[in-house]
Amino acid sequence: MTTVIENNQKSDRLEVGTPLLEVKDLHVEFHTRDGIAKAVNGVNYSVAAGETLAVLGESGSGKSVTAQTIMGILDMPPGKVTQGQILYRGQDMLKMSNEERRKIRGRKIAMIFQDALSALNPVLSVGYQLGEMFRVHQGASKAEAKAKAIELMDRVRIPAAKQRVNDYPHQFSGGMRQRIMIAMALSLQPDLIIADEPTTALDVTVQAQVMDLLAELQAEYNMGLILITHDLGVVADVADKIAVMYAGRIVETAPVHDLYANPAHPYTKGLLRSIPRLDQKGQELYAIKGLPPNLLKVPAGCAFNPRCDVATDLCRTEIPALHHVTDKDGEELTGRRSACHLWKETLHG
């Protein structure tokens, strides 16, 4: 692994406090036969080096679309970015040429996919696919690439990496495949990794192993990590801050422990209540009523109002801004925001 690290010494260090990646007021729509589906409506978030941001939300909340837009792998058409900026080290990636963006992909920002079996090419050996990263981006020879591939497989704890380097993806177990995906994403020591539901396709024990590995490697290389998930359990241990998305908007952001301890949005509150807990054994589990909105016709006002227990008339007419959240004494809580007209009642009531 040492050689890999040496090759990737980061020359351009970031100033302290400057975010690595900043998404500003991003709007993405899909043009479909039935109309325009607004998948992302003004998303803002940022990640610094060494920081983990968890983006939480149901299917269709726009969390994956945002990630795909950052990576530049969104199918356009039908997708279209109508507004906003994606700043990588202060440079707007949406204004870059395809060639410039391609150079960032894999080298600076890499992505881990949900289903590793389908994200690995079935006809190429794992070693070839890992080595491809070095051959394409660094011009390594075949032998060098293979050696590095073995090194990487060792690094993500694939047993007998030397013997297995020529194996094909279907010969590995689900957990190992996901670790190989992680190895691929890490191979060029990117600044930022976007993991799109990296553990959804795995069983629970393997989930924990994969998350631990990811967190460990992230800390070691001081990378930024955007963790996209719908599983509140997965993020609790790993994330630094959480952004909760609903119908293409961020409804709440908070440092991870604050969010779990005291949510400031009824939707987050509902999500936390719907986690099964030991002390509620025998009781019926809470579920947020209704379904996520159809993106073609998002409800007026707050998109969550038809499912909300505390919605008022104001919620049905006016879209809430992302309010800064204060504690009971009126002191601002750092990093906490809520897009709810009733955040005060939700947080303190």
Add this chain to the structure above:
Amino acid sequence: MPDLTEKKTAEEIPAQSAAATAAAKPEKARSLGSDAWHDLRRKPIFVISALLILLLVVIAIAPGLFTSVDPRAGDLRLHYLTKPNYSHFFEPDWFGYDLQGRSIYARVIYGARASVVVGICVTLGVTILGGLTGMIAGYFGGWIDTIISRITDIFFGIPLLLGSLVILNAFTSRTVWSVVFALVALGWTQMTRVMRGAVITVKQSDFVTAAKALGAGTNRILFKHILPNAIAPVIVVATIALGGYIATEATLSFLGIGLQDPTISWGIDINSAQKVIRTAPFALFFPAGMLSLTVLAFIMLGDAVRDALDPKLR
């Protein structure tokens, strides 16, 4: 008692070491290709057709190995009335003589070259041309796809035989290459369709998105990630079509619009033999039999390859 225990351990050691070597030996990697090969080798239909094709290719490359007679040298004293002598293996009179007193055996041997060259060259031509256009249409989509697809639709409206009659009529002297040209010009759209469909399916796979997300360029995605996953149906259609192209060449030559004398082709010989089918049926039987055998061999090979490459049929 010490004897017994010693004996037992002595027996155990080889068993253990055998297990250890088996475990240490890495399992041989099996890709789709190696899996298919593994299957194919055990299929009699594949072995028979492959051996037949191998024999045909050898005949086509070196006909001199099988007969020492000039297939164009005629001796009128020996014409049709000289019946074949079936006990004279590999002799000039094995299959008898034709109207001009030429050895039918030698002509059957030399005729293989035209068929094999036409079959292989047309298949290569349509696979490369159709494969590339299909890949471009399938991968890029949009207006490029629309244009290529409409062109293939137009070509599909032209019957292969009728179309090649028209094209070959335009040539003053027709060789193997003019036949190849005509068949490729009319046949490539079949491969375009197969390739386009396969590429569209593969293009939507996650691993293509993943390769893109890891910074692979268009060429690498197309040729390293999509092509190997989309090539199987093309190989199958190409192998089966190869037999068809050989038959089409013979048909064209039979109709007098394909190859011409002095080129030796089974189709030409079948044509000249049809007039004497009552008096000398052997003159028709041997070139026609060889043609059928060749076409059958390629179609059987295509069938076997399809079964081996299609995981759903396994």
